Amino acid sequence: MRPIEPVTSWFRSLGLDVRDADTMVTYAYAVVRLLAFLMARGLDLASATENDLRHYRLWRTRQDMQAPPAEVTGNAQLVMAVQKTTWGKESAAIASLYKYLKRINLVADSPWRSNGDGTNSLAKRGSRDMRVRHLELDQYIYFRDVGFGGLVPDGGIDPSFRGQLPHRNRACCELALLTGMRIQEWSTLLLPELGLMDGGRPQTTYADLSACAKGGYPRSVYVPVDAMELLDPYLLLERPQIVAAAQRGLRQQHRDLFVVDRVEADGTRLRGMFEGHRVSWRVKMMEPELRRLAVWETGNGLEPLAVFLRRGGRMPTFSGWDRVRWRAWDRMKTQATGQPTPMLPRQCWLYHDLRHTFALRLLIFLTREALGGDHAQELPMSTLVEHMYGNPLLVVQARLGHQAPSSTYKYLRYLKDPMGEVDRAFRRWTAAGGASYVTIAESLLNLGDADASQG
Template identity: 65%
Template sequence: MGAVAGVSHAELSEMFERRRIPAGTPILLDEAMRPVEPVSSWFRVLGQQGLDAKTMRAYAYTVLMLLNFLAARDLDLRSVAEADVLEFRLWRRAEAEETVGEAAWDRDAAAIGRLYDYLAQVGYVGRRPWRPTGRGASLGSGVSRDLRVRHMELDQYLFFRDVGFGGLTPDGGLDMSFRGWRPHRNRAACELALMTGMRVHEWSTLLLPELGLEDGRRPATADVDLAACAKYGRPRSVYVPRDAMELMGPYLLLERPEIVAKAQRTLRRHCRDLFVVHRVEADGTRARGVLEGATVTRVIKDMKPDLRRITVTETGGGLDPMAVFVGQGGQMLTSSGWDRVRWQAWERMKQWSAQETAPALPRRCWVYHDTRHTFALRLLIFLTREALKDLEAQQAPMSTLLDHMTGNPLLVVQRRLGHAHPATTYRYIRYLKDPMREVDDAFRHWSAAGGASYVTVARHLMELEHTDAPQR
């Protein structure tokens, strides 16, 4: 850091520390490479408020498109009128080179609305340039999209985990032609996702101490406190059962040491950019080490993904990434890295789908969130049956109010999934019974012209009904 006349090195360091820009904060530059204001200041505020880098990046693309659209009409954020914003919406939906649907536009509208709220707050504009409608002050489509729940049956999940990710054949044998990478790691990740209901950005960013796996320990089960890596940073506790921990064993014993050993040269080369942890304190909840030349202590559950990716421990024999799931170079796999694993697994599943022992595949590739839906439905079905058994055993129409409130299956699943609103969990109710079984019974002896059954027609219509609904 260079010297500045009249300012000491300590004062200059303190000044830069106060004005530190959070990692992942977008900065829009003009032709002279100067920050575009007040948009860049808005992004800085969003970063300080803890908005994740992925969302800010999406906001940046939206705002950049809006600015270019306005500039082509000799307008800016201050001079824009309602008609201009509505024209941008029309262009984005129907006239741009790559148009978007209602769901994508609603995300754009949220970004634009949030930007103008900031501009009004700092006095750059008087108010939003569009008038409130019956839907409120939003530019959104106003269309309420239902939750699309795509879950797996047991045979589908085993095919997903063992054949797609694990490189086995449908009958459980070894596929000698398999050329995949790290099947034990990938199978362990699938099992962890299914058995806990965690989102992909939650389980993929776990650190060893959070599962009690530091210092070579192998606990039978684990309880994980999610915070910074949870959706919207909403804290919740996650239970990791025995089966998920057991499937982690082959990966931790066979694959992970090999990955880490090969990554030593890369890790040593970037050592100064890493958070090197010297010890884990407070029963695995705090990490103390050197970050950017300073000795610091961090609460592990409050560490964001960017910090987790560079966190390593000094073992004496080398640097060991603290991430549970690691890839080449000893780095925690990114979302795009896990997507590549998923698409490779999907291609394998399609290759084996013609076998008699292979289960039916959906029309579109399985996503990791489908394991979360499967967890939610199986848990809800089990808890509902247990609650009914309890009521039957008590020979009472209703248990005590306290038992009903604390043991309500929907509330239990809501807490486990981390849903902010009960309405999100209630939408799973319609999937508790398979409606196609009732259709089979209703039209068992019926057939339409040409041999097509009502069941076939009903299945096709039901698939179309949920085709465009988004996942959560």
């Protein structure tokens, strides 16, 4: 058992601040671990010192520390050391808790010192380097068509493929690549957001993101022609079958669903019944969990409003998309055995790698346009407005929805392939490039065939 107060009151305050579910879970586990550690030392939250919390940080982040207290070892998960990024989340939870304890006058101040730069002695040390892994064109085609689409490397049909919903999976890859959206953004899209209601399908469109965007920061995302076109096979072939097969289950769950009967304001607002009440929601303000429950009353049945569906007619969960990704990765590795295929990375591709690919390709294109385009040559950027309008970094920052330019600046180091530069710089220095002590010595001594025969 853990102390009920003041932790439950703090947790209630988090709920009233509308923290998302993932954050609440992370904070809960972090504080339970801290309480167990302090109780094993005969301490509580009010009596813990900075030294106690620093020992807790060492125990959580170092494998070579002594065994944790007996009260903590009951759960094997607790004795595993964590990375700096994970510790950053735990330290944020602890900081939030002590901020609340200070507000209710349970402690006079936080038990750690401020470093004077906005950080404290409890926070993680060192800056986090963003991991950017992108795909080249041949890698992406292999990723999309072979891994997710079930084709063979030469583009033919694989009769032995037994994967599920290949058209859906190819469409989600194309949408992620050509829009730069995160998985929680593209995977939770609803039909009205892409103009797909009543059989309509625009050539291009804009999707307004807010509740499903990172941090809830609103932005508008352009969806180009190719992304919309690759949705067609899924919308015409796979999705109708899923919806038809799911009707019985959806009817049984009718009371728990958000049943929409009116779509207003060009698809930006939904009206219907939810939990016995008549409600109205702006689509971009709908949280992912509500989106999973949204269905359209067509008169001939219930149609889920989520663009991407799994068997059963519901929106796939993030763990469901992860299973799709790992199955695709296993298939890519299998197909690469004994066949000429693009180079695969050491670790499985991530959906976020498509976002990085979008950012780098767009940044490279815009940079070349700014440096060598006709517009740049005819009209130099002599004013601040012209500079901001044509600055590739600012354009990419807006497309990605980065709040700080520093997040976009990290892509600069990847504009050129550093490994390719190393290969070219040292090509003639290596044995593979034909260089050896004998050949270099012959070159330096100007020894030709005739001289060598005389020697």
